[in-house]
Amino acid sequence: MAVVVMVAGAFVPAAHAAPGQAVFGTGSAALAQDDPVRNPVGKATILFERTTASKCPVTFRIHGSFEGLPDDVQLVRYRVVGTEKWRSVKAPAGHGGAFTAVLQTFTWDWETAETSVQIEIKQPDGLVSNVLHYFKCGSPGEDETFGETTGNIGLTASGGPLAELVADAYVDAVQALSGAEVALVSRYGFHTDLDAGPVTSEELWATQSAGLAVDVHAMTGAQLKNILAYPNPQGWVLTPSAALRYTLEGGAVTEMTLNGVPVTDTQVIKIAANYILMGGWQGFPRWEGTTSVYHGGPDDMAALASYLVKNSPVNAPAGDRVTVR
Incomplete structure (x- = not known):
């Protein structure tokens, strides 16, 4: 049984959609009328929100966000692919011109066969959503692939480009519903690079095999600096998502910016990570004194899979978000 990891993504045309299937009216009086020439949804995203503490069995919601709609009453018809x-x-x-709503609630257990969810929009151009994966209740098939990379995405002693990619996937998976601004990743548990070309399920397992849920905590800039400055016994550093950059020098964070702006000690930042890292079990300190914000994220491996599919083909990040002097 699989759970879906909802990651945001844009709707793209579905090649199989039949023309003339729109049921979008203009105004409330026309909501039930067929109008085969209109494609009211210009862009949409779907998002995953786990509503149970357990990872499997799990109950989760799919949120849909639709953009480009005419500003009067609109009926959007959809189904799970x-x-x-x-x-x-x-x-x-x-x-x-924008509207967000809960589309559907699912309960999956160990007997459920699905490992992903995708939404189809009933309008003439047959839009379908990004695919959202979740592997806590089920494993990907051996021959399944998850997007592709344009070149090797390397794993270094401290994390490097691969850890940066995973951090970007974490924040993308939970940002819209939690307000997360940054994600942090430890290279703990990573075993191999992602080779150029299609990303296989074997590579996913080697990258994020523990299947840990992505959560969000809030902390001050001063608390964040203390966590980032902690010397891991292996010499690793915590790798941030693209919005955050920092410099380590002499066992302290001497520079740190969020979206290019220096971080103050008192500002509060929402940060995504897997709950094991937050708990202090990956060689870094426990996130004591921080505030829990969100526990609705997918498992980490599925967050990466969804991000790769959504952004394929994926380029390697530069691996330069952390400077050690």
Whole structure:
């Protein structure tokens, strides 16, 4: 049984969609009328929110965010790819061209066969969503691939480009629902580079085999500096997602910026990571004194898989977010 890891992504045309299947009216009086020439949804994302403490069995919600809609009342019809039943959600008048709603709630257990979720939009151009993966209740097939890379994404002694990629995947998986600004990753448990070309399930397992849930905590800039400055026994550093850069010098963080702006000791930052890192079990200090913000994220391996599929082909990050002097 598999759980879906919801990662955000843009809707793209579905080659199999039949023309003339739109059920989008203009105004409330026309909501149930067929209008085969309109494609009201210009862009959409789907997001994953786990609502149970257990990772499997699990109950989770799919949130849908739709952009480009005309500003009057709109009925968006959709279904989970692979099922027959169409569902609908109504965007009220005055939504400003964007609308977000919970689309569906799922409960998966060990007997459920799915490991991913995708949404199809019922309109003439047949939009389908990004694929969202979740592997805590089920494993990917041996021959399954998850996007591709344009070149080798290397793992270094301190993390390097591969750890940066994983950090980007973490924050992408939870940012929209939690407000996370940054993710942190330890290279603990990573075993191999991602080779150029299609990313196999074997490579995913070698990268994030523990299947740990991604959570979000809030902390001050001063607390963050203390965590980043801690000397790991192996000489590793914590790798941030793209928004954060820092410099280690003489056992202390001497420079740190968030989105290019220096971080102050008092500002509060929401940070995503797997709960084992937060708990102090990967050779770095426990996140004591921080505030829990969000426990609805997917497992870490599925967050990476969803990010790779969404952004394929993926380039290697530069591996330069941490400077050690």
